[in-house]
Amino acid sequence: MSILTRYVIRAHLGPFLFAFTAVTGLLFLNAVAQRLEDLAGKGLGMAVIGEFMLLSLPHIIALTFPMAVLVAVLYTFSDLTARNEVMAMAAGGIRVTRVLFPVLLVGAVLAGGMLWFNARVLPESNHRLSNLVADIGSKSPTLELREQVINEVRTADNARYRLRARTIDPAANVLSDVTIYDLSRPGETRVIVAREGQMAFTEDRADLYLTLEDGTMFDTSDSRPGAFQRMDFERQILPFRGVGTALERRGEGSRGEREMTIGQLRDRIDRELTSLESLSEEQREATVQAVAQTLGLDREGTDAGEMEALLDDGVVSAMTSNLRTAGLRWNINRLNVYRYEVEVQKKYSIAFACFVFVLLGAAFAVRFPSGGVGMVIATSVVIFFFYWAGLIGGERLADRGLVHPTLAMWFPNLVLLVPALLLSITMGRSIATSRGGGWDSLVWKVKDVLGRPFQSKSGTDTSPHPVATPGG
Incomplete structure (x- = not known):
């Protein structure tokens, strides 16, 4: 590894670690703050709380790692260009692509590591976190119940229930399309289907009362094969005694996508x-x-x-x-x-975003270096917003069957890759210095690109012309 390669890579370490720590810390504090009220007052040990916080980190890292890569590349290359180091390298016969090449290799390595993280570490941590939340939820069924999954509910008198709901509103404690399987009586099975359910807890949060609206109850018995009893109801209150008295670790549960x-x-x-x-x-x-x-x-x-x-x-x-x-x-x-398929393609797409961000960030920073930290933050926010909005929107469209999952998950990468390649091709011919390439240059470039279609239609030349001076 040459001195130049070590120098360029080392220059990225500080900004990357700072951006990664800062963004991850902010999102982590926000995630913990949202759960703090649910965790407090349950008598949980420090080991359980620590496990909860540790398992909450991987899905945050999956978001913040590509962000930190982009911020580090933007800051480092804008700093190198603003201090005329890239210009000095070019004057010494070192092309800008030579400086970019080792960073792209590191970006490819980071993309591979991110793919392994998304494919191995993230699913397992999400599963363990989901099981832990369900175990903690035994003291508060609102936390335990998950949408479109058969949830097990045990009461203090060893009664067993299976509950499934299409949607769950944790804020209002409202469930829709509720199905309950009562397995508490040996030899008899009771199935309750209701349009909606409202959960309410006692003051000590030990007992749950589920008020079902507009439903039907079916009873079958082994003593009467082939026969069943049906009862329609407008409202029924189903008590679950002692569901919040202890934290019980029940091990593996069903896995979501x-x-x-x-x-x-x-x-x-x-x-x-x-x-x-x-x-x-x-x-x-x-x-x-x-x-x-x-x-x-x-x-x-x-x-x-x-x-x-x-x-x-x-x-x-x-x-x-x-x-x-x-x-x-x-x-x-x-x-x-x-x-x-959306989940499969998402794991690959987010990992590849690390490589795209390296290419886009370096080319953009070399072209517009003088905006300083403000330029880095503003550019990062815009790119992050576009990328995650495209990813989330594409996921929703694909889940509804409107767009193929591969196109939905890779579209943000493809859109960002096009300007990254164009800027990289012209990067060696458009090296800015500390006296140019700032906000004014960026605004002028955007206006020029947006105004070209109108200039071609009008057939007029709107470029600035030299003004004649007296005697000139």
Whole structure:
């Protein structure tokens, strides 16, 4: 490693560590402050609180690490250019790309490390944090219950319940589309389905009262095979006694998509794709059999046109209903595939962002170095906002099946990579000094780029011309 390479890399260490520590600390304090009220007053030991804080760090680091990379590159290259060090290197025959090359190698290494972190460390820490929150939530079911997951609820009298809700509002303690499985009575099963549920706790937060609205109760018993009892209700209060009396560590639980490694996500995707294929084949075969059986025809000896002409309205209605149901099931499986694929592509995309930020930050800083720390902060905020807004928006569109997951997760990287490459190509020809390349130069450049389409349409030249002086 040459002296120049060591010098350039060492120049990035200080800004990177400062930016990484500062941004991570701020987001970490914000995350802890949001949970502090829920953790306080529960009698939790310092070991549990420390474990909670430690497990809260990885998902924050996944956000702040690429941010720190961009801030470090912007600050270092703008500082080197403003102090004319890059100009001096160019005067000595060292091209700017020679200075950028080792930084790009470090960026590639950081991208690889970030991919390993996102694929291995982050899913496991998210899963352990989710289980810990669920265990702590045994003293406050609002924390324990998770959306669209079968949650286990145990009471002080050893009654066992399974509860699932489509949505949970922790602030209002409101659940929607509630399903409760009562397993507390051996030999009997009770299933309660309700449109909405309202949770309320006693003052000591030991007992939970769940008020269900607009629901139905189904009771079955082993002593009466094939029989069940149904009861509709407008309101019912279901008590859970002693759900918040102790912290019980229950070990592994089900994993959400953000708690899975890439291998586990790929297995889920393959499983959903297999379900799609089997569903399509099953529905096709069932439709053909239903038509043949209804008409009493030989499937091999009757063509499709004759079969369709002989169908009556009842058969058509039944087939339409079956096809509609199959279509809904197919769409659910397809959305599940998109949802899992989004998480896979997100792990790769965020890791690759480290490399993109190195390329974009260095090229931008060399072109506009004189804005100082203000330029670094403003540029970082704008790039961060665009990147994360694009990532979040793309994720939501992909989860709804409107955009392919690969395009949704990689679109912010592709958009930022284009100006990064353009600036890098012209970087050697547009080295600014401490007397230029600041805010005024940036504003003039933006106006020039935005005004070019209008200049070409009007056919006029709006560039500045020398003004004649008397005697000149």
